[in-house]
Amino acid sequence: MTETPKTKPEIEFPEGPAPAELEIVDIVEGRGEEALSSSTVDVHYLGVEYDSGEEFDSSWGRGESINFPLRALIQGWQTGIPGMRVGGRRKLVVPPAQAYGTSGGHPLSGKTLIFVIDLLAVN
Numbered sequence: 001m002t003e004t005p006k007t008k009p010e011i012e013f014p015e016g017p018a019p020a021e022l023e024i025v026d027i028v029e030g031r032g033e034e035a036l037s038s039s040t041v042d043v044h045y046l047g048v049e050y051d052s053g054e055e056f057d058s059s060w061g062r063g064e065s066i067n068f069p070l071r072a073l074i075q076g077w078q079t080g081i082p083g084m085r086v087g088g089r090r091k092l093v094v095p096p097a098q099a100y101g102t103s104g105g106h107p108l109s110g111k112t113l114i115f116v117i118d119l120l121a122v123n
Contacts, residue, residue, distance in 0.1 A: 008060035009089070009116040011048050018050045018112035023093035024080045032086025033122045035070070041081060042067045042121035050093065050112035065120050074099050081117065089118050 009027075035041055044065045047057040059066050070078055076094030084090050092115045099113050100106040 006044075006118070008044075008058065009046050011046065011053070011091075011114055011116060013053045014050055014093075014114070018095065019093055020095055022076050022079055022095065022098055023091075025091040025093075026084075026088060027091055027116070028087070028089040030085030030088025030119055032088075032119075035081050035084045035086075035119060035122050037070060037078065037082045039082070040067060040069045040123040041119060042123070044118040044120060046116045048114050049108075050114055056108065056113075067121075067123075076113070077115070077117075081119070084117075084119050086119050086122055089116060091116050 042065050044059045045057075046055065046060065048055050070081055074094065076092055076098040079098065080090065080092040080094070094113045094115065096102045096110050096112060099111065100108040101110070103109050
């Protein structure tokens with residue numbers, strides 16, 4: 001996995017079964033403002049499926065960051081981003097219950113997801 005914020009990360013294929021609980025790993029610790037659960041965050045991110053390693057979304061692919069209120073995002077992000085500081089890069093391994101549900105209408109339902117997130121700004 002690359003460790004330089006500002007460039008698209010590469011995620012190594014995980015080994016073993018998907019975790020049952022949210023995993024939060026700081027790859028680079030930021031030194032800027034801290035994200036709170038009530039924050040709106042500006043991030044670059046990459047998302048891949050745990051089992052296949054297939055990329056399903058990337059703000060780098062669109063060439064621009066995204067800006068969202070944390071409370072509008074999946075539970076894994078609502079739990080995994082607060083405490084992160086601007087300038088940091090964090091990996092979240094999000095089980096289905098904290099992503100898009102265990103079953104249902106979303107294409108990612110039932111899947112464990114891996115995100116690498118660069119926190120660019122907090123509002």
